[in-house]
Amino acid sequence: MADRLTRREVLRAGTGALVGLLAACSQQQASKTPAPSPAAQSTGQAAAGTPAVSGEPRFDGVTLKYMSHPGQIHPIITHHLDYLKEKYGISIQIIDSPDPTSYQDAMRDIRAGGGQFDIYMIFPRYNGELAAAGGIRELDDLIQKYNAKPLWDNIMDAYRILYSEWHGKIITAPVDGDVAMMYYRKDAFENPDYQKQFKEKYGFDLRVPRTWEECLKIAEFFTGWAWGPTGKPGYGFQTSTWDRAFIEQQWAPMMASAGGNWLTEDLDPGWNNDAGTRALIDLKHFLDFAPPGSISLSWNQTMETVFANDVAIILWYMDLGRLGWSPNSWFAKSGGPEKMKNIGYAEWPGYEINGKYRNYNSMFYGRVVAISKFSKNPDAAFMVLKTLLTPERRVLSMDDDQSGSDMFLKTDYDPSVFKKLTPTKEFLDVAKVVITKGFPEMQIPGVGEYMDALQGQIHAYLTGSESDPKKALQAAAERWKEITDRYNRSKQKEYWLEVLERYRKAGLQV
Template structure:
């Protein structure tokens, strides 16, 4: 693609080929991790590795950029198996249990890692990291991703590879309008500012809706259960909640904090667009880009698309045309600890017949050199996750506000909260998704949470309290488990 610069080191390595399974020598210290991976991988020229990737835009990275470039550099073909994210865990486990070894490299949502690693489906990466000297570059991954999305126990099972983090987007032109500021101060007794607490969000959101209707609502969010589940996990912790009693493993989501969060979430729909309860990722995006809403929270792509970055690409033709380019500001969500919602880490299948080649591919993908190019792809949805991504001059010049955008992502990477990650995490998440549906259906928040907590307790009992307690306490000790 036109935005990708040809790598400066291609010429230096393109003519180097290692015959057959020739012994590989340790890298010279001056070589980058990308160069090391390319040189070592050339001994596998002519082979094919298969990688599982989320279907859709995400897969355009290996299909159109990284896969063809890897083949050009090493002679190794990359077969991309596209799988909807809702089916990825099951497909990976099915391949492992069958022993077929159909997959070599994997994209793994970090919260799945304990289940996959404990089952034996993931190859420990520590020996490869040491052999190919990748440790120093792993340290330049932003700490919150590195510390929460890489290891199970003391072993590395995946390389954090996607800086998924929630960001608040707001209309600067509205927040800076002198008349609106004057009227807000007269009513609230304070200056109009971007909300830093949920109480401020409620006050500002209601005021803007009252002031700007019928053209603009104060805010909107995606409200479909799979998305709202992440927003609940974040907000519950920001407001002081804990998921479990660490001693008994009894669920504590039905605490006073949980009831307050659900009650406030439902009340906030009143100053959002009609039908917001059905908003998904695209509906919420359309409302914001059309200028219908003054505030929203979502993943990093919203910020790029609001500025118009890359939306002229054919693959992004479905993205509504932005009417607010140049008017959007970026901030952390209220509470200052955004959810690192979903994301991906790169792993190697334990049943792969090409483990070394698969490892070298993911080291190359994840490296400083290549990841910088991948996160700037307009279509591929990989978001910045390395310290160097947030400070890249090239990226900061992609649109006028890109520097502020990247700085906010960097702040989120420092303060972010990791998704809950347990044994059989999805069973607990399914309860949360059902909980959200009941909330929009009008059921009582306390009754909803009491029922959800009882279901969580039943899941824990079935798995085994002691086993789940050990998994939870390991997760809770991580830097991104609860606000510090």
């Protein structure tokens, strides 16, 4: 349905025609070029008689089938089509696959023995699904062969460890650094009258909240009265979406901050406890302070409520701070550039449990690309991954106001790399901290089923169809145990302990 667009689909209509034209041109060029020898395809050496360019390998005649999420994600690859053709002789056939189900298209290809794709694009939560199925090619030998280690070293450490590695091997390249931060209204927080009223009511200073308890009080304070320039009763809180299919992205970091985790080391649900219950109850309280009807809104509809109303605290991904100032981005439709002047940036709050403070931001979604183990042109495919991680190439999609690709390279947080967009240094500094404190995806096989079971029960409690938060979580926990047994508990434990080891390597206190 048109009114259920995700934030990544908003610009699909605007980019679809361009992508089709570019892909068609690439295919037409490929059809006019003789195919390389099998040796050239498998080893990455130039075909006989084809001169290399500046010492780089050539793959003239090779067309790679590149899976892409649609809409705002196309610029990740379309910025490089001409470059790849000129530098390496590589043509790209872009094949769209919807964001939430692209892993299913990849799995069907793997089970069929490959052939439909050379490069997969997936949410990193599905890394384990594809790797355990034997469908992803390990990249370490290609990284060494083409001296590409500095490119992977330039990925923010937490993102690289959590989303590029699997059982000690590099298997993916990130292309979109989704992490959510807190955006808050400075004109509300810094108003002396509001500061006085708040302290009189709650007994502590109005400030950027450190804990979720403080955040709830601030959200309550700013709900129901005209405190902002719209002149309408304002609201205290909004998150990127309350949609059932995405609701864990808001709840899980709160749960982890309260001391929980996806699973225990014995593979019991690590959230069917006080941590999960506390986060769920608090999340429902926040819904009371959001604009009416938020529980049923899509990503873009939720953002419209933020800019059409005065909302004191907003939890959103990096594209708001990166694109919000642009007069041509989708945020501009709601007056984004003017309203961004009143926006401040901060980490998500956390909980203090038994004297120990934890706070995690939402490190959900994002995108990674991987080479199919069945690709007949792995070296050519690696040139694509290498291009997507080369800073001067990668910045082209990040600096595009029609692109959904957010920061993830260490070099992405320097304001001087942006030539078209104008994200502030304050935003980029906070964003660089936020990505080091993200609570990540679970990543073991069956994650789609696990999340569906959990999403259903979280949403049931938020909508009121289940009134008891403990019963909601218990129902989800029973489903998780069934899923674990069906996927082979001992194998799932092996996978989870490896994921857990990377969590700790990345600095998560779990």
